Amino acid sequence: xxxxxxENVKKAFGKVQALDGxxxxxxxxxxxxxxxxxxxxxxxxxxxIAGIAMPEEGAVKFDGExxxxxxxxxxxxxxxxxxxALYPQMTVYDNMASALxxxxxxxxxxxxxxxxxxxxxxxxxxxxxxxxxxxxxxxQKQRVAMGRALVRTPNVFLMDEPLAHLDAKxxxxxxxELKEMQANLGSTCIYVTHDFMxxxxxxxxxxxxxxxxxxQIGTGDEIYYMPCNEFTAQLMGEPQINIVNAVISEMDGxxxxxxxxxxxxxxxxxxxxxxxxxxxxxxxxTNVDIGLRPQNVKYSFEPKEGYFKSSVYSYESIGNxxxxxxxxxxxxLRMIAPNGLSVGIDSDIYLxxxxxxxxxxxxxxxxxxxxxxxxxxxxxxxxxxxx
Amino acid sequence: MAGLTLNHLFKxxxxxxxxxxxxxxxxxxxxxxxxxxGEFVALLGPSGCGKTTTLRMIxxxxxxxxxxxxxxxxxxxxxxPKDRNIGLAxxxxxxxxxxxxxxxxxxxxxxxxxxxxEIDRKVREIAPLMQIDDxxxxxxxxxxxxQKQRVNIARAIxREPELLLMDEPLSHLDGKxxxxxxxxxxxxxxKIKCTTxxxxxxxxxxxxxxxxxxxxxxxxxxxxxxxxxxxxxxxxEFVASFIGEPPMNILETKIVDVDGTFFFTFKDSNLRIAxxxxxxxVVHDGxxxxxxxxxxDVLVGGEDSKGTSEEIATFENLGDERRxxxxxxxxxxMLITEDEKRYKRGDVIKLEVREEKTHLFDIETGxxxxxxxx
Numbered sequence: 001x002x003x004x005x006x007e008n009v010k011k012a013f014g015k016v017q018a019l020d021g022x023x024x025x026x027x028x029x030x031x032x033x034x035x036x037x038x039x040x041x042x043x044x045x046x047x048x049i050a051g052i053a054m055p056e057e058g059a060v061k062f063d064g065e066x067x068x069x070x071x072x073x074x075x076x077x078x079x080x081x082x083x084x085a086l087y088p089q090m091t092v093y094d095n096m097a098s099a100l101x102x103x104x105x106x107x108x109x110x111x112x113x114x115x116x117x118x119x120x121x122x123x124x125x126x127x128x129x130x131x132x133x134x135x136x137x138x139x140q141k142q143r144v145a146m147g148r149a150l151v152r153t154p155n156v157f158l159m160d161e162p163l164a165h166l167d168a169k170x171x172x173x174x175x176x177e178l179k180e181m182q183a184n185l186g187s188t189c190i191y192v193t194h195d196f197m198x199x200x201x202x203x204x205x206x207x208x209x210x211x212x213x214x215x216q217i218g219t220g221d222e223i224y225y226m227p228c229n230e231f232t233a234q235l236m237g238e239p240q241i242n243i244v245n246a247v248i249s250e251m252d253g254x255x256x257x258x259x260x261x262x263x264x265x266x267x268x269x270x271x272x273x274x275x276x277x278x279x280x281x282x283x284x285x286t287n288v289d290i291g292l293r294p295q296n297v298k299y300s301f302e303p304k305e306g307y308f309k310s311s312v313y314s315y316e317s318i319g320n321x322x323x324x325x326x327x328x329x330x331x332x333l334r335m336i337a338p339n340g341l342s343v344g345i346d347s348d349i350y351l352x353x354x355x356x357x358x359x360x361x362x363x364x365x366x367x368x369x370x371x372x373x374x375x376x377x378x379x380x381x382x383x384x385x386x387x
Numbered sequence: 388m389a390g391l392t393l394n395h396l397f398k399x400x401x402x403x404x405x406x407x408x409x410x411x412x413x414x415x416x417x418x419x420x421x422x423x424x425g426e427f428v429a430l431l432g433p434s435g436c437g438k439t440t441t442l443r444m445i446x447x448x449x450x451x452x453x454x455x456x457x458x459x460x461x462x463x464x465x466x467x468p469k470d471r472n473i474g475l476a477x478x479x480x481x482x483x484x485x486x487x488x489x490x491x492x493x494x495x496x497x498x499x500x501x502x503x504x505e506i507d508r509k510v511r512e513i514a515p516l517m518q519i520d521d522x523x524x525x526x527x528x529x530x531x532x533x534q535k536q537r538v539n540i541a542r543a544i545x546r547e548p549e550l551l552l553m554d555e556p557l558s559h560l561d562g563k564x565x566x567x568x569x570x571x572x573x574x575x576x577x578k579i580k581c582t583t584x585x586x587x588x589x590x591x592x593x594x595x596x597x598x599x600x601x602x603x604x605x606x607x608x609x610x611x612x613x614x615x616x617x618x619x620x621x622x623x624e625f626v627a628s629f630i631g632e633p634p635m636n637i638l639e640t641k642i643v644d645v646d647g648t649f650f651f652t653f654k655d656s657n658l659r660i661a662x663x664x665x666x667x668x669v670v671h672d673g674x675x676x677x678x679x680x681x682x683x684d685v686l687v688g689g690e691d692s693k694g695t696s697e698e699i700a701t702f703e704n705l706g707d708e709r710r711x712x713x714x715x716x717x718x719x720x721m722l723i724t725e726d727e728k729r730y731k732r733g734d735v736i737k738l739e740v741r742e743e744k745t746h747l748f749d750i751e752t753g754x755x756x757x758x759x760x761x
Binding site for chain 2: 038167168169172173175176177179180183196197200201220221224236237238239240293295313314316317318319320322323325332339340345380383384
C-alpha cells in the first residue's frame with residue numbers, strides 16, 4: 001500500500017484544460033473520494049494516477065517516488081470501472097484470476113485459489129464463481145469487478161463510479177457493503193463519484209473537483225457544515241441547501257438581514273453570535289447570501305409570531321418524508337415536512353428561518369464567510385479525524 | 388365518471404414467427420384499474436414487469452390479448468390510436484429536428500388543418516405554462532434535456548387530450564434537472580387537471596407525483612392505493628421492499644412465547660422485539676414468518692433503554708442524516724437517525740424498535756399477515 005501524491009498536475013485535451021493544477025496528498029490506507037459534477041476532471045485524475053493518461057506538467061508520486069515515467073502495468077494499481085469490463089468468455093473465477101496469471105504478477109495457482117476464495121467471501125459471491133458474466137445481474141457483475149481488484153495487493157485501488165450503473169436500491173446496499181468492507185481492506189483507495197451520498201458515506205476525506213481544479217478538500221463533516229463556497233454547499237445535501245440573498249444593516253448593535261419575499265421586504269434579526277457578528281462586520285459587506293438547509297426552514301399554515309408569508313409552489317413526498325417548495329424572492333425554498341399533509345398548491349404558507357443554523361456567504365464572490373456555531377463544527381470535524 | 392378503466396386486461400406476446408414454440412407467459416395478467424377523472428396514476432414496478440406494455444395497450448400501440456379498456460365511458464379496444472384522444476410523452480423526446488420549438492409544438496394541429504390563428508393562440512397559451520416561452524424560436528439541438536422534455540410535454544398536452552400518458556419522462560435527466568422537472572410536472576398536472584397515467588420504475592418519482600400508485604410485478608397488480616397507503620400499509624413483501632429508500636428491513640423470524648408475552652427472535656442474533664398485542668390472535672409459540680420494519684422506526688435508545696445491545700456493523704454519515712447498519716444473522720438491518728452523534732464500526736448501541744410499526748409477512752407467499760378484525 002502506498003501514499004499517493006499529485007503535485008500541480010496539468011493536462012489539456014486540445015483547447016480544454018481538463019486538469020488545471022491538481023495537488024492532492026492521499027495518505028497510506030486512506031479512502032479518498034474525488035467528487036464533482038460530470039466533466040469536472042475526476043476520471044482524468046484517476047487515469048493520471050493509473051498511468052493511462054500522462055500529465056503535461058506536474059508529478060505523480062507513489063510513496064514519494066516520482067512515477068511519471070513508469071508505465072501503467074508497472075505501477076501496480078487495481079482499477080474498477082463503471083462498466084465492469086469483465087472478460088465475457090471467462091468464468092467469474094477466471095476473471096478474478098486473470099491479473100494474477102499475467103506474466104508480471106505471476107502467482108501460483110494454490111495461492112490464487114486462496115485469495116479468490118477470500119475475496120469471494122468478502123464480496124458475498126462464493127456461489128457465483130463458476131458462472132459466466134452473461135449469467136450475472138449488474139450488481140453481481142460489479143461485485144466480480146471489485147473482487148478481481150481485491151485479489152491483488154496493489155499500491156492503490158482506483159475506483160471510477162463503480163456503483164453508477166446500478167439501480168438506486170442496489171447502489172445503496174452496495175454502498176453500505178463497500179463501507180463495511182473498507183474497514184477490512186486496510187488499503188489506499190481513490191474513489192470517483194458524482195453522488196454526494198457515496199462521497200459522504202465512504203470518504204475519509206473528500207476532494208471537491210470542478211472545472212479541473214480542486215475546490216475544497218476535507219472530511220465529510222467539514223464540507224457539509226463549512227463549505228468553502230456556494231457551489232460546494234449546493235453539492236452536498238438532498239434536497240439542496242436554500243440560498244437566500246439578504247441586505248445587511250446595523251440597528252442598536254444588532255445585525256439585521258433584509259430579504260425580499262414576493263415584493264415585500266422582510267427584516268430578520270441575525271441571532272447574536274460573536275464570531276458571526278465579527279466576521280460579517282470585518283468583511284464590510286452589505287450584501288450576503290444566507291445558506292439554510294431544508295431542515296432548518298420551519299413552516300406553519302396559520303399566521304404565527306415571527307413567521308413571514310409566502311405561497312406553496314409544490315408538495316412532494318420523497319419517501320419517508322416530504323418536501324414543501326415555497327416561493328421566495330425569485331427563487332424557491334425547500335423545506336422538510338411529514339408525509340400525508342393536505343397542502344394546496346399556491347395556498348398561503350408562513351415560514352421561519354432557523355438563522356442560528358445558517359451559513360453566510362459573500363453575495364458577490366459566493367465564498368464562505370462564516371457560519372453559526374463555527375467552533376463546535378470545527379471541533380466535531382477534528383474529533384472525526386482522530387477516529 | 389372514471390377517466391380510465393381497465394377491465395380484466397391480459398397481454399401475451401405472440402412468438403408464432405419463431406421456430407421453437409415456447410409458450411410465453413402473460414406480460415400483463417388480469418389487470419383491473421379504475422382511474423378517476425383528473426387523477427394522476429403512476430404505474431410502478433421493476434423493469435420487465437409489464438408497466439410499459441400496459442401503457443402501450445392504453446395508447447393503442449399494442450394489441451390487447453383479452454379484456455377491455457375504457458377511456459371515459461368509451462370502449463376503445465377497437466379504436467385507432469389517433470382517435471383515442473390521448474397525449475403521449477415518452478422517455479426520448481422524438482422531436483422533429485428541422486422544426487423549431489414552435490413548429491414542433493404546433494405540428495399536430497397543423498397536420499389536422501386547424502387554422503393558423505387558433506394554433507398560434509394555443510401555442511402562446513401553453514408556452515408560459517411549460518416555461519418554454521423564450522425557447523419557441525430555438526431548434527431542438529440547442530435545447531438541454533430538461534428543456535426538450537418540457538417541449539415534449541407541451542406538445543402532448545396542447546391537443547387537450549382526454550388522457551395523458553407518460554413513459555419515464557424524467558429518466559434521461561440528471562439529478563438536479565430531474566428534481567426541478569418533477570416539481571414542474573406536479574404543478575402542471577394540478578393546473579390542467581387531465582387524467583394522467585405515468586410509467587416509472589423510480590419509487591421516489593411515483594411517491595412524489597402520483598395521487599395513486601399501481602405497483603406491478605411480473606404482470607400482476609400487487610397493490611393500488613395512495614402513496615401513504617402503499618407506504619404505511621403494504622399489501623405484501625414485494626410492495627414493502629419496493630417502496631421506500633432505504634427499503635424496509637425484512638427479516639425471517641420465529642415467534643417465541645415467554646410467560647405469555649410473544650417476542651420476535653432471529654437466527655444467530657440476540658435481538659428480541661415484542662410482538663404487538665394486535666397480532667396475538669394470529670400468532671403462536673414457534674410461529675415462523677417474516678417481520679418488516681422501516682429504518683425510520685428503528686431507534687438508538689438512550690442510556691436507560693431496555694433495548695438489546697447491538698454492535699454497529701456500518702455507519703454512514705450522509706450529511707442530512709446518518710444510517711446505521713446492524714447485523715442480524717446474515718441480514719444488515721438499517722436504521723436512520725438525524726441525531727448529530729457520530730458512531731464508528733464496533734460501537735455498541737441499545738437498539739429499540741417501534742413495535743407497533745412492525746408488519747408480518749408470510750414466508751412462502753410474501754402476503755401480509757394481518758391481525759384479525761374484531
